[in-house]
Amino acid sequence: MNRLHPLGKLLVCVFYIVTVASFHKYALSQLILMAVYPVFGFIVGELSLKEGLYRMRLILPLVVFVGIFNPFLDRNVLQYSFGIPITGGMVSMVTLMLKGFYSVLAAYILIATTSIDEICYALRLIHVPRVMVIVIMLIYRYFGLMGNEANRIATAYKLRAPSQNGIHYKAWGTLVGQWLLRSIDRAEMVYESMLLRGFKGDYVIPRRKVKPVSMIYPIAWILIFIVIRSGLINIF
Amino acid sequence: MHTGIHGELLKIEHLSFSYEKGQQVLNDVNFMAHDKESIGIIGANGIGKSTLMKLLVGLYLNYDGVLEVAGHQVNKKNLNHIREHIGYVFQDSEAQLFLSTIEDDVAFGPRNYGLSEEEVEKRVTEALEKVHILELRKKQTYKLSGGEKKLAAIATILAMEPDIIIMDEPSIALDPRNRKNLITILNEISSLKLITSHDLDFIMDTCERTVLLDEGRIIADGATKEILSDRELLEGHGLELPLRLQ
Incomplete structure (x- = not known):
């Protein structure tokens, strides 16, 4: 298949x-x-x-x-x-x-x-607008990034709060803020990496x-x- | 893309840059680099090494002075030309690898430059062979070890056959074997290389010329052996002699 x-x-x-x-x-x-x-x-x-x-x-x-x-x-x-x-x-x-x-x-x-690349390729073949397909691809990439960042933050927290069950409610605000900021930073780096390798707003599949x-x-x-x-x- | 340009590939004259007004990161930097040179850019943390590299690839455009890559002034109009000549290996390899498999990631650049699939395939194979990870081509990027990620990130740049390769802290987080492997690979690459690193032993092994930066200025520019053996110079600017010379 x-x-x-x-x-x-x-x-x-x-x-x-x-x-x-x-x-x-x-x-x-x-x-x-x-x-x-x-x-x-x-x-x-x-x-x-x-x-x-x-x-x-x-x-x-x-x-x-x-x-x-x-x-x-x-x-x-x-x-x-x-x-x-x-x-x-x-x-x-x-x-x-x-x-x-x-x-x-x-x-x-x-x-x-x-694969996501193939799905997006198929979407382009049925003339789904380019912008929409790119957004789908980038969201897919950034979900992974956000997941990794969330994992890192949660691990760092757990290692320094071993006696706690989960994350204390008072820490949620700061952690979520950090998570978003770090995810944005990483997303920017990925985007820069794409730009530096000739990305001009369209994936070539x-x-x-x-x-x-x-x-x-x-x-x-x-x-x-x-x-x-x-x-x-x-x-x- | 390799253009076969010889001679002066980088020209920096009176380059100044600040992120915010009053916070000068680079101040009147003057620097030339030629084809096939291997240049180490060293300096303490936060003195503008990465900023200089990012200026070269056009990630920041609001600089003062002259900045030319392969004869093109770095500005918005010339960005596509410039990025065809220059490859940037990020400090964080994970940020560089964003597609599912290594081969897809390595092929991303060549495909964006409109090469035929046969040529893309050839470039991917050659780049992976150069960094000795051809057998990993189908592997998912998220399953790679730190060393493999670094080599894959370098392969993504080699596949574009750039005239200039910039590497930001390439030896970071590598075990001794991978570090040694990377030194061998870098010494086999004939393009102009600019390597920023705090690992001065690594710079000694890979660069014949070294530029020392501090407070946004070039403090010294000369033969690596001379600069990296000058204890007074290094310690005066927040660095220490390479381990092998201590």
């Missing part, structure tokens, strides 16, 4: 998320079929589900929280299952959670199998050849999504 052209992977990811988001709030059975793409991505991309869930641990609770109040708002009974009433709110809650979960998984598959499989891949998936979305396949 890593060898596929990034444009194909980006298109599949975007089309998948749009398709998933477009399902009706009660279309749970069709939505379950859309799991075929994440399952394929994790198997063929040789990705670890455990590691994937660990990396997405911050965003997944938010996704699960979406629609949690639906059962209280929509009490219209759609059907009885083993004598238990299944309300519209319950179905729409699960649908919303699945939509969020699938979208996060699709984005994870894209990120795990494609080498063109990649499009192999037949890279064309078949998005076409096949987009067709599958259309078939599932149109309701031609219904397992329930």
Whole structure:
């Protein structure tokens, strides 16, 4: 999967998320079929589900929280299952959670199998404005820098305050200020380094050849999504 | 890019610079440098060594005096030309490496100068071979050791084939083996080299000419052996003899 052209992977990811988001709030059975793409991505991309869930641990609770109040708002009974009433709110809650979960998984598959440079290259190919692509790239770089700085500051603090549990609330203001200032300094150095190596506001990414499989891949998936979305396949 | 320019590559005349009014960092500096020279810039902390280097690459433009790199006056209009001639190896190699893998990072400069992919590939391979880390080309930059990062940072500059290479404290944080390796590599590079360092033994091993700065002025400019063996001169300006001469 890593060898596929990034444009194909980006298109599949975007089309998948749009398709998933477009399902009706009660279309749970069709939505379950859309799991075929994440399952394929994790198997063929040789990705670890455990590691994937660990990396997405911050965003997944938010996704699960979406629609949690639906059962209280929509009490219209759609059907009885083993004598238990299944309300519209319950179905729409699960649908919303699945939509969020699938979208996060699709984005994870894209990120795990494609480098940021390749994603940005693909974005440029579909004519996303240059400024936006550069901003995405720089944000990606600077997140790393900020993470490193935060780690250094936290380590230095812990080593000199071993008896404390975490960082004392009185120190937060100073530390955050220091963190931002140091991150800005480092970001400036990186930017200077880029300027000194001929950076003129645009990343030059080498063109990649499009192999037949890279064309078949998005076409096949987009067709599958259309078939599932149109309701031609219904397992329930 | 290597232009094959011979003779005078750097010309500094009556150069003065201050970050803020009244705080003069460089004061009437005069200095010439020629092709293939290797020059050590020494001085105590905070006397303007790094500032001088940054002026040369056009990171600060509000200076007074004459500052020419490869025949181009350092000003906004000429920045692209100047930066094609000059490569700067930062003190902090981490700031220099910002792409995912070493080969991507080394290729960043040549690609920005519009070279073909074949030429970029050739430059990357040659630069990595010169610093003896060709086998690391696919390695993620964040996984490198301090010594490897320094060598990779030098490779990013060598790939641009500059006429002038500026290095800010290149020996800092290197273990003895990496330091020795770096000395060998630097002595193999034929471009004009300007090396700022507090490691005077390193300067002795890599530079035939040394410039001593203090209070924003050039105090001495001459043969490295003479300057670095002058205890009185060094101690009078916040430095000490190299360890091997003590």
